[in-house]
Structures are given as structure tokens and as C-alpha cells.
Amino acid sequence: MPEETQALEAQFDATVAADRRIEPRDWMPEGYRKTLIRQIAQHAHSEIIGMQPEGNWILRAPSLRRKAILLAKVQDEAGHGMYLYAAAETLGVDREDLTERLIDSRQKYSSIFNYPALSYADIGVIGWLVDGAAICNQVPLCRCSYGPYARAMIRICKEESFHQRQGYELLLAMVNGTDTQREMVQESVNRWWWPSLMMFGPPDGDSPNTQQSMAWGIKRHTNDELRQRFVDMSVPQAAALGVTLPDPDLRWNADRGAHDYGEPDWAEFKAVISGSGPANAQRVAHRRRAHDNGAWVREAAQAYADKQAARTKEAAA
Amino acid sequence: MSPHAQEQDPTNAYQSLSETTEHDDPRWAFGSGFEDVQAEIEAPVPDGADAADLAEYCLMLGDDALICSHRVSEWVSNAPELEEEVALANTALDLLGQARVLLSRAGHVEGAGRDEDALAYLRGEAEFRNVGLAELGDDLDFGVAVARLLVFSTWRLALLSRLRDSRDPVVAAVAAKGVKELTYHRDWAARWALRLGDGTDESHRRMQAGLETVWPHVEELFRTSDVERRLVDAGVATDPAATREEVDAVLDQVLAAATLTRPTLPGRGTLGGRAGRQGAHTEALGHVLDRLQSLARAHPGASW
Numbered sequence: 289m290p291e292e293t294q295a296l297e298a299q300f301d302a303t304v305a306a307d308r309r310i311e312p313r314d315w316m317p318e319g320y321r322k323t324l325i326r327q328i329a330q331h332a333h334s335e336i337i338g339m340q341p342e343g344n345w346i347l348r349a350p351s352l353r354r355k356a357i358l359l360a361k362v363q364d365e366a367g368h369g370m371y372l373y374a375a376a377e378t379l380g381v382d383r384e385d386l387t388e389r390l391i392d393s394r395q396k397y398s399s400i401f402n403y404p405a406l407s408y409a410d411i412g413v414i415g416w417l418v419d420g421a422a423i424c425n426q427v428p429l430c431r432c433s434y435g436p437y438a439r440a441m442i443r444i445c446k447e448e449s450f451h452q453r454q455g456y457e458l459l460l461a462m463v464n465g466t467d468t469q470r471e472m473v474q475e476s477v478n479r480w481w482w483p484s485l486m487m488f489g490p491p492d493g494d495s496p497n498t499q500q501s502m503a504w505g506i507k508r509h510t511n512d513e514l515r516q517r518f519v520d521m522s523v524p525q526a527a528a529l530g531v532t533l534p535d536p537d538l539r540w541n542a543d544r545g546a547h548d549y550g551e552p553d554w555a556e557f558k559a560v561i562s563g564s565g566p567a568n569a570q571r572v573a574h575r576r577r578a579h580d581n582g583a584w585v586r587e588a589a590q591a592y593a594d595k596q597a598a599r600t601k602e603a604a605a
Numbered sequence: 606m607s608p609h610a611q612e613q614d615p616t617n618a619y620q621s622l623s624e625t626t627e628h629d630d631p632r633w634a635f636g637s638g639f640e641d642v643q644a645e646i647e648a649p650v651p652d653g654a655d656a657a658d659l660a661e662y663c664l665m666l667g668d669d670a671l672i673c674s675h676r677v678s679e680w681v682s683n684a685p686e687l688e689e690e691v692a693l694a695n696t697a698l699d700l701l702g703q704a705r706v707l708l709s710r711a712g713h714v715e716g717a718g719r720d721e722d723a724l725a726y727l728r729g730e731a732e733f734r735n736v737g738l739a740e741l742g743d744d745l746d747f748g749v750a751v752a753r754l755l756v757f758s759t760w761r762l763a764l765l766s767r768l769r770d771s772r773d774p775v776v777a778a779v780a781a782k783g784v785k786e787l788t789y790h791r792d793w794a795a796r797w798a799l800r801l802g803d804g805t806d807e808s809h810r811r812m813q814a815g816l817e818t819v820w821p822h823v824e825e826l827f828r829t830s831d832v833e834r835r836l837v838d839a840g841v842a843t844d845p846a847a848t849r850e851e852v853d854a855v856l857d858q859v860l861a862a863a864t865l866t867r868p869t870l871p872g873r874g875t876l877g878g879r880a881g882r883q884g885a886h887t888e889a890l891g892h893v894l895d896r897l898q899s900l901a902r903a904h905p906g907a908s909w
Binding site for chain 2 (some may be wrong): 336347351354370458465468574581582587
């Protein structure tokens with residue numbers, strides 16, 4: 289390694305060690321840049337793909353207030369996608385290219401969105417468990433070593449926590465409603481609990497990138513630490529709703545000061561992230577269709593901008 | 606609650622969930638922004654106005670917004686760019702907010718105990734009072750969507766700017782806030798009409814085709830119903846016929862700048878003189894209501 293690079297790397301390491309932020313113009317190791325691009329893009333894609341299961345219910349929302357809440361939430365997700373793509377762009381990639389990588393399945397998004405939203409209770413459960421798990425993952429990212437990502441996450445986390453409360457509030461209304469509504473909530477929790485636990489990624493022993501990401505200050509906690517935190521928080525919330533979490537091994541362990549819980553089905557997780565979950569093909573096809581159907585519109589906007597620029601130039605000449 | 610979950614960590618947004626949920630937090634009414642109007646929904650019917658007429662007029666304005674909002678919402682997750690996802694969802698949300706207040710007012714003035722949801726979810730097609738343009742589908746063709754919103758927002762902005770002086774406090778309040786919202790919707794649609802009309806050959810063709818899809822529904826916008834005529838006299842409503850000049854002028858200006866041609870297609874015929882304001886709709890409304898109402902109707906007595 290040339291001496292100059294060694295000095296830059298030492299400076300980078302010192303910045304990370306001192307818990308200060310790396311900014312776009314700062315030198316950074318290529319692996320750090322690649323890891324961040326992959327992670328931020330995946331996160332942006334998740335926001336955009338995540339609009340689909342919820343969008344599936346906007347037109348059918350059962351009250352106008354619930355419809356307004358859901359529309360506002362999905363609008364926020366589009367906004368989160370925009371901030372995150374903008375954060376990724378500070379690392380030298382562009383949104384159009386990242387979108388291509390998503391619709392060609394070269395980049396992934398959160399495994400959770402490969403499950404279908406089958407009832408309106410799912411809207412509440414996605415808010416409570418899926419947004420809840422996302423928040424557990426994301427709050428530590430507000431202190432991520434990369435400045436633009438950390439700043440985007442602060443704004444996103446504030447909105448996510450509100451979405452989560454809205455989801456929980458919908459479930460509270462439903463469990464206080466009719467017997468059918470209570471059954472809908474339990475049925476939905478049964479379907480979403482395990483996939484929510486999988487959102488934290490594979491167990492620590494099977495997560496090769498975690499140590500490097502932690503050393504770089506991108507990640508602050510291991511997958512299993514975050515999963516444990518999520519389980520511990522969800523148990524009392526489930527009790528308050530009067531729903532049962534579908535895990536016969538779930539119980540308080542006084543010695544550990546934490547809940548013991550069963551093993552997620554990691555074979556299912558692997559299948560879902562490698563493309564054969566219940567909704568993978570549908571999600572990617574939907575995104576590709578929207579992108580393709582919009583191509584003529586984006587081309588028109590570009591052509592118009594070019595014409596306007598030429599006119600301005602002509603007028604100035 | 607387990608000791609683990611009780612840790613106080615101010616950066617832990619997740620924790621707020623187990624706190625009391627404050628139903629008076631204004632953000633819970635997302636999309637309406639009309640919390641301050643809630644008290645006025647119960648205001649008395651203005652002197653000289655007939656209660657049944659006022660209820661019907663609120664349904665007209667409210668149903669236009671509700672059904673158009675539904676059509677715009679169909680774009681969620683289907684827009685050509687993320688910026689347009691945000692803009693379209695925002696437009697749908699604004700219109701939904703207007704609808705909620707107007708339907709609530711209609712229900713109150715009617716006095717039969719129907720709230721916004723009873724009116725939105727439990728009426729049949731013939732009881733809806735929106736114009737045909739609001740229910741027009743676009744099959745996710747952006748040219749049609751832009752043309753529909755351009756005409757709808759130009760017309761509704763002209764109506765609402767006059768209704769700021771309505772003697773009905775709820776109509777006046779919706780109009781005052783709605784003018785700001787519709788100004789943005791019209792601006793968004795006009796900018797896209799320009800880009801598409803003066804963009805590529807394909808976009809020009811598709812924007813022109815969009816206008817032609819929308820045009821047969823334009824004439825209805827300027828037809829004055831008996832209810833409106835009576836309420837104009839009472840100082841509550843505005844005469845839609847009187848907005849024609851302003852709407853035409855705005856559309857002519859946008860179309861000319863966009864190199865588009867104003868279609869010369871005839872207006873959609875009526876059913877013996879009856880159209881949307883009298884509950885005579887196109888076939889499209891039934892399909893809109895099938896989706897909009899299905900879940901609410903499947904669970905009678907449920908609360909959400």
C-alpha cells in the first residue's frame with residue numbers, strides 16, 4: 289500500500305474510532321464504499337417495494353380515516369426511498385442505475401416484503417411488527433459512521449415510529465371490535481411473526497459481514513442482539529393486544545433477563561432471499577412494470593428539459 | 606413488561622409504542638388537516654338555505670373529491686418517478702381530506718345520523734353526486750391521468766376560490782384550505798402537460814390522446830343543477846356555469862404552451878337530462894365503489 293493511502297486510511301480509522309462522521313468528499317476504503325452502497329440501496333429498494341403490500345389496501349381501506357393514514361404512510365415511504373437513493377448517490381452511483389439493479393434482481397430488498405398482505409389486519413401488523421423490527425434495525429443507524437446515511441436515518445426513524453404507533457392503534461381498534469376482527473388480527477400475527485424475526489438477518493454465526501460492518505461503524509449491534517431486543521419489546525405489546533405470538537418456546541428467562549424464543553426457519557429465510565418467497569416474482573414484476581410504463585414519461589421530461597435549455601441558450605445568444 | 610423493555614433510551618423510537626396513545630394528537634387525523642373545522646361541522650344551516658339542498662351540495666363537492674382521490678390513489682406504487690409517487694399520493698390525500706369534511710357536513714345537515722363513513726361506504730351508485738370526470742378511469746396511462754387532473758383541478762380551483770365567501774362555514778373553510786391545495790395540483794398537472802405535450806413525439810401523441818379521453822366529460826362540469834341554482838340564491842353555492850370562462854382561459858393557455866390542440870369532441874350525453882349531479886353515472890363508478898366499499902361492507906358493525 290502506498291504511503292499516501294496508508295496515511296488516508298489511518299485518518300479514516302481515527303475518524304471512525306472517534307465516532308465522528310465520514311462525509312462524501314472524505315477518503316474511504318473501497319470496501320466501505322461498496323458495503324454502504326449495497327446497504328443503502330437495499331434499504332431504499334425496501335422502502336419502494338414496501339409500498340406494494342400496503343398499496344394493495346389503500347383503495348379498499350375500511351374507513352376514510354384509515355385510508356388517509358395509509359395513504360400518508362405510503363407517501364412517506366416514497367419519500368424515504370428518495371432520501372436513501374440520494375444518500376447512495378453521494379457515494380458515486382445514480383438512482384436510475386440502482387433501479388435497474390433492483391428490477392434485474394441484481395440487488396435485494398428486505399425479505400419481509402416477499403410476503404403478501406392478505407387482510408386489513410396485515411396493515412396493522414406490518415406497522416407494529418415490520419416497522420417495529422425496521423426501527424430496531426434503523427435507530428442504531430442514526431449513529432452510522434457515514435454522515436449522509438446517518439442524517440437520512442434520523443428523519444426516517446421519526447416517521448417510522450409514528451407509522452408503527454398507527455399500526456398498533458389499528459390493531460387495538462380491531463381487537464376491541466368484532467370476533468371476526470380479533471380473529472383477523474391473530475391470523476395476521478401468526479403469519480408475520482416469524483418473517484419479522486428474520487428481518488434481522490441470519491444468526492450471528494452465519495453473518496460473515498457483521499464484524500467488518502461493526503468495525504467500520506456502519507453496524508452497532510449484531511443481528512441476534514437486535515432480534516433479542518425486538519422479541520423482548522414485542523412480548524408485552526402482544527399481551528396488551530391479547531394476541532398470542534406463535535412460538536411455543538417463547539418464555540421469560542430470569543437468568544438471562546431476556547426472553548428465550550424458538551429458532552426461525554432459516555431454510556425458509558434462505559429461500560425467500562434467493563427469490564422463491566411467496567411474493568418475490570410479483571413484487572419485482574410490479575416494480576418493473578411501473579418503471580417500464582413510465583419510460584416514455586421520463587424521456588419526455590428529459591426532452592422537454594433539453595429543449596428548454598436550448599431555448600434559454602438561444603435567447604441569451 | 607420485562608425489565609429489558611423498560612430501559613429509558615431516548616434514541617429508542619420503538620419504545621414510544623408502549624406509551625399511552627394520544628388520540629388527540631393532530632397527526633392522527635392525517636390528511637384532513639381540518640381539525641379546527643370539526644366544531645363547525647355542526648354549525649346551523651345558513652338562513653335562507655334549505656337543509657336538504659345543502660346536504661346534497663356537500664355531497665356533490667365531497668363525492669367529486671372522494672372519487673377523484675380514489676382514481677389518483679390507483680397510481681400508488683405505479684408512478685413513473687418517485688417524485689411523482691409523492692406528488693400523486695399527496696394530491697389523493699388532499700382530496701380525501703376535503704371529502705371527509707364535506708361528507709361529515711352532509712351527514713350532519715341531513716340529520717339522519719350518517720357520518721362520513723356511512724356516506725362513503727354504504728351508499729349505492731345512484732346516491733353518489735359526483736361528476737363523470739371524477740370517476741373516469743385511466744388504465745394507468747399517465748397522459749390520461751395528467752389530462753384528467755389538469756381539467757379537474759382547474760375547474761375545482763375556480764369553484765373553490767369562489768366558495769371562500771360561501772355563507773356555509775364548512776364549505777367556506779374547505780374552500781379556503783382547498784384553494785391552496787388545488788393550486789398545487791393544477792400547477793403539477795400543467796407542468797406535466799407542458800413536458801408531455803412539448804416533449805417527444807410519443808409523449809405529445811399520448812398527452813393529446815389523454816385530452817381526448819377526458820374531453821367528453823368537460824361539458825358536464827359547467828351544467829348548473831337545480832340544487833346549485835337554489836343555493837346560489839342563498840349565497841351558499843357558486844354557479845359552475847360562471848367558472849367556464851376562467852377554466853377555458855387557463856386550459857387554452859396551458860394547451861397552447863404545450864403545443865397541444867383543444868379537442869372539439871362533443872360532450873357525453875345525459876340520461877334524459879340527468880348526469881352525475883342527479884346520480885346518473887358512467888359504468889365506471891360501480892367498479893370504483895366495488896373496490897372502495899368491499900371491505901367495509903363485508904364487516905357490518907365493525908369499527909376500525
